[in-house]
Amino acid sequence: MxxxxxxxxxxxxxxxxxxxxxLSAYTILDRLRGxxxxxxxxxxxxxEKLTELGLVHRLESLNAFVACAHPNCHEQELIAFAxxxxxxxxxxxxxxxxxxxxxxxxxxxxxxxAKTTIEIRGNCGGCAGKA
Amino acid sequence: MxxxxxxxxxxxxxxxxxxxxxLSAYTILDRLRGxxxxxxxxxxxxxEKLTELGLVHRLESLNAFVACAHPNCHEQELIAFAxxxxxxxxxxxxxxxxxxxxxxxxxxxxxxxAKTTIEIRGNCGGCAGKA
DNA sequence: GACACAAATGTTATGATATTACACATCCTT
DNA sequence: AAGGATGTGTAATATCATAACATTTGTGTC
Ligand SMILES: [Zn+2]
Ligand SMILES: [Zn+2]
Ligand SMILES: [Zn+2]
Ligand SMILES: [Zn+2]
Numbered sequence: 001m002x003x004x005x006x007x008x009x010x011x012x013x014x015x016x017x018x019x020x021x022x023l024s025a026y027t028i029l030d031r032l033r034g035x036x037x038x039x040x041x042x043x044x045x046x047x048e049k050l051t052e053l054g055l056v057h058r059l060e061s062l063n064a065f066v067a068c069a070h071p072n073c074h075e076q077e078l079i080a081f082a083x084x085x086x087x088x089x090x091x092x093x094x095x096x097x098x099x100x101x102x103x104x105x106x107x108x109x110x111x112x113x114a115k116t117t118i119e120i121r122g123n124c125g126g127c128a129g130k131a
Numbered sequence: 132m133x134x135x136x137x138x139x140x141x142x143x144x145x146x147x148x149x150x151x152x153x154l155s156a157y158t159i160l161d162r163l164r165g166x167x168x169x170x171x172x173x174x175x176x177x178x179e180k181l182t183e184l185g186l187v188h189r190l191e192s193l194n195a196f197v198a199c200a201h202p203n204c205h206e207q208e209l210i211a212f213a214x215x216x217x218x219x220x221x222x223x224x225x226x227x228x229x230x231x232x233x234x235x236x237x238x239x240x241x242x243x244x245a246k247t248t249i250e251i252r253g254n255c256g257g258c259a260g261k262a
Numbered sequence: 263g264a265c266a267c268a269a270a271t272g273t274t275a276t277g278a279t280a281t282t283a284c285a286c287a288t289c290c291t292t
Numbered sequence: 293a294a295g296g297a298t299g300t301g302t303a304a305t306a307t308c309a310t311a312a313c314a315t316t317t318g319t320g321t322c
Contacts, residue, residue: 006270095236120247
């Protein structure tokens, strides 16, 4: 189960869970120096494992990481992210129609998909109003 | 028009157009040292302009750049990329249904989208067969 | 417990990607 | 010619990520 994380994994997970916005690996490292972490690799290794477990997602367009918003987000399904460039808030959603359309394209083109990234950058409702 | 590129912009554009796979900014720089380019910024500035013009796309999941496959790819439309992790080939396509679904989500959530990234990593038909 | 194996850790160094700051040149409009 | 917008050259620095190696910890088997 996801309960038996190692010390470093748990530290990184706690940091991401408590964050209001995506964090870079180095930001995580800085927040964990007080807990004894010293090298980027300690964070990257934990992130790799947490991502495998589906507890953390990497945002490619940000080079940053975010805790999964769902209780048990299965890796299988296609996840889309809406990322606010002002406040950093990330919303995570999935859409079967989008998944079907992309699956249709890959199937008809003989493309074998491994991982799909959908990231919408912009402004969330709160921040768009303020503009 | 797109014809009056500056020297550096034209050099970068030519390099990307002739490439078989996406190139990183530093790879472009290395290929253009013979033409007098010396600093990363010369490449990044050209890439920024070319991206604005819609002649080049940035692949977020690769931190790399690719020449637009379409004659006149308007920035407006939503573009998806299928990227082969073996041979590097990139196919560019768009899908109105996907666009509508994502637009629907953002509209209903008050999210104002600025830029959307869709990247499918995997293996192209040619490479998937060889596996 | 002793052993063997897999997984995780600690540490140093290095590689790869991207931007800031500043001085100068070029082009275009008035 | 003056002014502004855009592009250029250069050095320095910031940010993101991995390689290599030695060591430790957890886990299952005997
Ligand atoms: Zn999730
Ligand atoms: Zn916001
Ligand atoms: Zn295009
Ligand atoms: Zn291929």
